[in-house]
Amino acid sequence: MRGISNSDMTPELFEKISRICGLGRIISAPQPLTGGYMHKMYSLFTENGRYAVKLLDPYVMARPTAAENFAKAEKYERLLEEKGLPIVPALVFDEKKMQYTDGRYFYVYNYFDGKALKDKEITQAHCCKIGSVLADIHSIGRQSEGFVPDMQDINWDGYISRMADIDSELYKLLSDNRGLLYESMKKGNAAKAKLPRDISMCHNDMDSKNVLWKGSKFGIIDLECLDLSSPVTEAFELALCWSGYESCAIDLTLMDSFVSAYLGSGGSLGCDAETLYHSNCGRLEWLEYNIRKTLGEECAEEDRASAMAQVKETMAHVIYYHDAKSDIVNSLENITKGG
Structure with a gap:
């Protein structure tokens, strides 16, 4: 199966989407929106208003679990809507959120006129708002049991060996950090085994790129990963992301604001700082x-360059996180005393 290429995004496709969903006559050419890595987003102006169209990655949709996962996410999205939480939900047409035409699965949204914040734009006020709303999300569907840690068993040696024939720079990068990759995976698995077993509603991808701001108001997007999972894991991951982890420059003051707001709004971390630190090994899966x-697996040829860039960027995060351990753990210990 091939991926969606720019040449596939024909005017005819968008005309058909607009007709199927009753969006009205298109009045200007659809424009790509930034931010989506797996799926493709477009802005669509019609006589009835402005919409955002998300074309879902065909490789993702071909996975055996895709239909079930998207159906669950839609159910949870409706729960968040009912609770009045600040999300940007997919619109419903013919009693369905997900639509299909010409081999493309897609969602349509009312366009939210906001922007995602860069790390340098994030303030303590932003962290407090997101920490608080995350606690609200985690209050939904809470159960004391149910979390089953997803233990990692990645054959880094196999990937490193294969990379030798693909890209010498990436081969050297992975080879030089082989020990760190295996160590992070081992300690991560041990830490995840110690995490609390409670589960709740989780967004599972609510970093700064998936929250759009207009002044002090915000809308949470990319809700396809909504599921019941570990609130502890998500809270810590997002505290890192909203405090500068994406730029490899964590501001401990921002992390403090995020975690304090989360705990103050009813959230709980429920384990020691060292366990929290090592449990954050999801970057290895990415x-x-x-x-x-x-x-070349599950990837259109034109997407390989962006995947290579992601390997470099993610490896930089893994290295930075390892080097920043002492500061992160010490700060967590101070924040969570009694939390």
Whole structure:
């Protein structure tokens, strides 16, 4: 199966989407929106208003679990709508959110006129708002049991060996950090085994690129990953992301604001700082995903360059996180005393 290429985004496709969903006559050419890595987003102006169209990645949709996962996410999205939380939900047409035409699965949204914040634009006020709303999300569907840690068993040696024939720079980068990759995976698995077993509603991808701001108001987007999972894991991951982890420059003051707001709004971390730190090893899965794409698996040829860039960027995060351990753990210990 091939991926969606720019040449596939024909005017006819968008005309058909607009007709199927009753959006009205298109009055200007659809424009790509930034931010989506797996799926493609477009802005669509019609006589009835402005919409955002998300074309879902065909490789993702071909996975055996795709239909079930998207159906669950839609159910949880409706729950968040009912609770009045600040999300940007997919619109419903013919009693369905997900639509299909010409081999393309897609969602349509009312366009939210906001922007995602860069790390340098994030303030303590932003962190407090997101920490608080995350606690509200985690209050939904809470259960004391149910979390089953997803233990990682990644054959880094196999990937490193195959990368030798693909890209010498990436081969050296992965080879030089082989020990760190295996160490992070081992300690991560041990830490995840110690995490609390409670589960709740989680967004599972609510970093700064998936929250759009207009002044002090914001809308949470990209809700396809909504599911019941570990609130502890998500809270810590997002505290890092909203405090500068994406730029490899964590501001501990921002992390403090995020975690304090989360705890103050009813959230709980429920384990020691060292366990929290090592449990945050999800970047390894993202690294593996992009290594596989770089190697030509589940990837259109035109997407391999972006996958290679993601390998470099993710590896930089893994190295930075390892080097920043002492500061992160010490700060967490101070924040969570009694939390």
